[in-house]
Amino acid sequence: MTPRISPERLQQGLEELARFGGRPDGGVDRLAGTPADLEARRWLAGRMGELGLEAALWLAGRMGELGLEAALDEVNNVFGHPPGGGPWLLLGSHTDTVPAGGRLDGAYGVIAALEAYRAVREAAHPAAARLALVSFHDEEGVSGHGFEGSEHFCASPSLTFVSGYLELHIEQGPRLEAEGKDLGVVDAIVGIDRYQVEIRGEANHAGTTPFSYRKDAGRTAARFIGHLRELVQGVDERMVANVGSLELEPGAPNQVPGRARFLVELRGPAAGLLASAGQVARDELQRLAAEEGCSVEVAAQSSWPAMAMFPGYVSALERVCARSGLAWARLASGAGHDAEILARHVPAAMLFVPSRRGISHSPLEYTDPRLLAQGCQALLEAALEVLGEG
Amino acid sequence: MTPRISPERLQQGLEELARFGGRPDGGVDRLAGTPADLEARRWLAGRMGELGLEAALWLAGRMGELGLEAALDEVNNVFGHPPGGGPWLLLGSHTDTVPAGGRLDGAYGVIAALEAYRAVREAAHPAAARLALVSFHDEEGVSGHGFEGSEHFCASPSLTFVSGYLELHIEQGPRLEAEGKDLGVVDAIVGIDRYQVEIRGEANHAGTTPFSYRKDAGRTAARFIGHLRELVQGVDERMVANVGSLELEPGAPNQVPGRARFLVELRGPAAGLLASAGQVARDELQRLAAEEGCSVEVAAQSSWPAMAMFPGYVSALERVCARSGLAWARLASGAGHDAEILARHVPAAMLFVPSRRGISHSPLEYTDPRLLAQGCQALLEAALEVLGEG
Numbered sequence: 071m072t073p074r075i076s077p078e079r080l081q082q083g084l085e086e087l088a089r090f091g092g093r094p095d096g097g098v099d100r101l102a103g104t105p106a107d108l109e110a111r112r113w114l115a116g117r118m119g120e121l122g123l124e125a126a127l128w129l130a131g132r133m134g135e136l137g138l139e140a141a142l143d144e145v146n147n148v149f150g151h152p153p154g155g156g157p158w159l160l161l162g163s164h165t166d167t168v169p170a171g172g173r174l175d176g177a178y179g180v181i182a183a184l185e186a187y188r189a190v191r192e193a194a195h196p197a198a199a200r201l202a203l204v205s206f207h208d209e210e211g212v213s214g215h216g217f218e219g220s221e222h223f224c225a226s227p228s229l230t231f232v233s234g235y236l237e238l239h240i241e242q243g244p245r246l247e248a249e250g251k252d253l254g255v256v257d258a259i260v261g262i263d264r265y266q267v268e269i270r271g272e273a274n275h276a277g278t279t280p281f282s283y284r285k286d287a288g289r290t291a292a293r294f295i296g297h298l299r300e301l302v303q304g305v306d307e308r309m310v311a312n313v314g315s316l317e318l319e320p321g322a323p324n325q326v327p328g329r330a331r332f333l334v335e336l337r338g339p340a341a342g343l344l345a346s347a348g349q350v351a352r353d354e355l356q357r358l359a360a361e362e363g364c365s366v367e368v369a370a371q372s373s374w375p376a377m378a379m380f381p382g383y384v385s386a387l388e389r390v391c392a393r394s395g396l397a398w399a400r401l402a403s404g405a406g407h408d409a410e411i412l413a414r415h416v417p418a419a420m421l422f423v424p425s426r427r428g429i430s431h432s433p434l435e436y437t438d439p440r441l442l443a444q445g446c447q448a449l450l451e452a453a454l455e456v457l458g459e460g
Numbered sequence: 461m462t463p464r465i466s467p468e469r470l471q472q473g474l475e476e477l478a479r480f481g482g483r484p485d486g487g488v489d490r491l492a493g494t495p496a497d498l499e500a501r502r503w504l505a506g507r508m509g510e511l512g513l514e515a516a517l518w519l520a521g522r523m524g525e526l527g528l529e530a531a532l533d534e535v536n537n538v539f540g541h542p543p544g545g546g547p548w549l550l551l552g553s554h555t556d557t558v559p560a561g562g563r564l565d566g567a568y569g570v571i572a573a574l575e576a577y578r579a580v581r582e583a584a585h586p587a588a589a590r591l592a593l594v595s596f597h598d599e600e601g602v603s604g605h606g607f608e609g610s611e612h613f614c615a616s617p618s619l620t621f622v623s624g625y626l627e628l629h630i631e632q633g634p635r636l637e638a639e640g641k642d643l644g645v646v647d648a649i650v651g652i653d654r655y656q657v658e659i660r661g662e663a664n665h666a667g668t669t670p671f672s673y674r675k676d677a678g679r680t681a682a683r684f685i686g687h688l689r690e691l692v693q694g695v696d697e698r699m700v701a702n703v704g705s706l707e708l709e710p711g712a713p714n715q716v717p718g719r720a721r722f723l724v725e726l727r728g729p730a731a732g733l734l735a736s737a738g739q740v741a742r743d744e745l746q747r748l749a750a751e752e753g754c755s756v757e758v759a760a761q762s763s764w765p766a767m768a769m770f771p772g773y774v775s776a777l778e779r780v781c782a783r784s785g786l787a788w789a790r791l792a793s794g795a796g797h798d799a800e801i802l803a804r805h806v807p808a809a810m811l812f813v814p815s816r817r818g819i820s821h822s823p824l825e826y827t828d829p830r831l832l833a834q835g836c837q838a839l840l841e842a843a844l845e846v847l848g849e850g
Contacts, residue, residue, distance in 0.1 A: 241668065242665060242668045243665065243667075243668030243669055243670070243673075244668075244669065244670070244673045245670060245673070248673065260667060262667070262714075264713060274818065275632060275633065275794065275795065275818075275820065275821070276700065276702035276704065276725055276727070276794075277633075277650060277652070277700065277727050277793075277794030277795045277796075278631065278632045278633030278793070278794040278795045278818065278820070279633055279634060279700075279794070279818060280633065280634070280635055280700060280794075281689050281693065281700060283633075283634040283635070283638065283818065288685065288703060288704070288705075288706070289685065289686060289688075289689065291682075292681070292682040292683075292684075292685035292686035292703075292706075293682075293686035293687075294682075295678065295679065295682035295686075296679060296682035296683035296685075296686040296687075297683075297686075298679075299671050299679065303671065310666065310667065310669075310670060310671060311666075312666035312713065312714065312715070312716060313678060313682075313708075313717075314666065314678070314708060314710070314711055314712045314713045314714065314715050314716070314717060315678075315708045315711040315712070315713075315717070316678070316682075316706045316708060318703075318704060318705045318706060320704070321704055321705040322704050322705070323654060323702065323704045323705075323723045323725045324652075324702065324704065324725055325702070325704050326702055326704070327703075327704060327705070333713045335666055335713045335714055337666070337667050403667075403668070404665070404666075404667030404668040404669070404670075405665065405667045405668045406667075428664070428665075428668065428669060428673065430665065430668070431665070
């Protein structure tokens, strides 16, 4: 019989964790490396120990020290596993937050993994010996570059004891709620390419320079930004793009802008799509600049590769969702997650639950407890499915 | 026989004036009220005196003191007139500059008026008794609001001694040069309406928020700015518009802009056109905001009325241009000039000569001496035409 998670214990776990760095407004300040973050990790290691898991220091040279009951590794990853050497299917997420973050981003995946493991163990299910738990350090990258814990873990010998990784997370977007879905199966985490664009025209008097004599860098930029959506949707409808700010020079109301600078962010679930959209954007900028008598320079600023989730795990998650009788959808994650780091090295996949109004990284972050419990149970069943014990 | 101006004396006058505040790069720093500006005005009063003109203090209560040979009024206007009480047709412009200004903006109109008067006088033409010369104070408004001298003059009793006003100026725009014209007859000085626009959408995660769920204030602004040209040209092809800067909030590459703020400047040769274009812009902003799920607030920030030149003078200038055999065009001035202040009170009109590449308010300001001489001669003939002595 399939073990059942306890919605009450799941909620209690979330509430206890939310006390570390808790804010009066219901949000959480638990930035990676702060006292609140470390205290939460020690508390978590204690909960793992209660479950008979060994929470270990995962240093390259210290693998022999396994058997500690509650410990953090040198980068503050909390890792708990049953006695023995695995391989284990790893369940987890992260517990650090952004400033004024919410109670669920990351925390939900860690507490749900704890609850799923507890339910499996209480049911004396054999899968209990094949599961391990993790809370990765510094996923958010508020002061660093993010994913520090998962990158450290994947570069350590510890990785060889892990057979795969499942992560449960709130969507942080509006789609599941808007479409009335209870669960989301993530088939890819989008890649992010950023381009720095500089359009050069000619600053001029906005009164004495007729339109036909202008080389208006601002108009060129506006024409591009105004239909960027249609451009990338023309490449693939799963893509998005953004321009968050625009700098025009000289910047006076009566001066035709001679320069425009902005950053284009493209997101897509596959590297090929990102490259295509980048080329389409470049071509369109060239075309518009030529039409407006301007020149344009486009420089790649950064590129985070898209990461497909492991097809076998995606199929397993879909089977679990289908059996649950709940409404579900397959979707790409528009935000980054530790799962994209793990997926470079081991089979990995993610499950989403809806986010109320898509709000995240905010004290207003909220998902109905019923949906949280359903997601936790689905994680449990997904783990059993992946292990062939469903 | 029509008196002829001397191109050499015109050039010499321009060069002498350019020494006051002259810059090594060929430009001029002669901001209103600075020692260089005052010195230039005293020099000018001296030149007027050499021509037998009385350069007078034009204070309301000091009209009786006429007869001074070289003087500035209380706001530094330099005004020179023949003995007697007029009425005189006033010729002139201003000699103050912007910082790092050019040698021609304003200065050309004053020196050309001096030369035209000298030629008329040397020819013993009867019109010499009916002409007066002026260099208005602080047209540029670098620290003040501009047009101080002409506004002061028009508010003083002195105005009653003036029958009309003609001003010669460089175009400060590219049109005449591009169209191969030697002279421009100005039929209107554009009015300027400025609107402050604020578009309110919803700041959101640029990765997890699909396009269809966004309320993107930046995209709304870009769509408007990208076809502002077509919007105002649809109202009247003599209109122009500009957006010189755009502020997006929160302003990060991965955040959908929740607010957009910008200033729209509209210029047109008639108040009705400005009002129409303002309404068209408002309507379009409302339409785009509704389409994008945003709201918009448009507030009138400032309004400088358009000013038509006096039709009788415009016709007289056109007759002079036609007789000259030179290529000429009728156009509206996109920049403000003292003539728009005078035109509120007395018949007034303007003549333009081309500006090389449309550059002005810059040491690079330049017009070929041949064109400057032609403009000066045209001013002389226009004065005679207006006085019925052509």
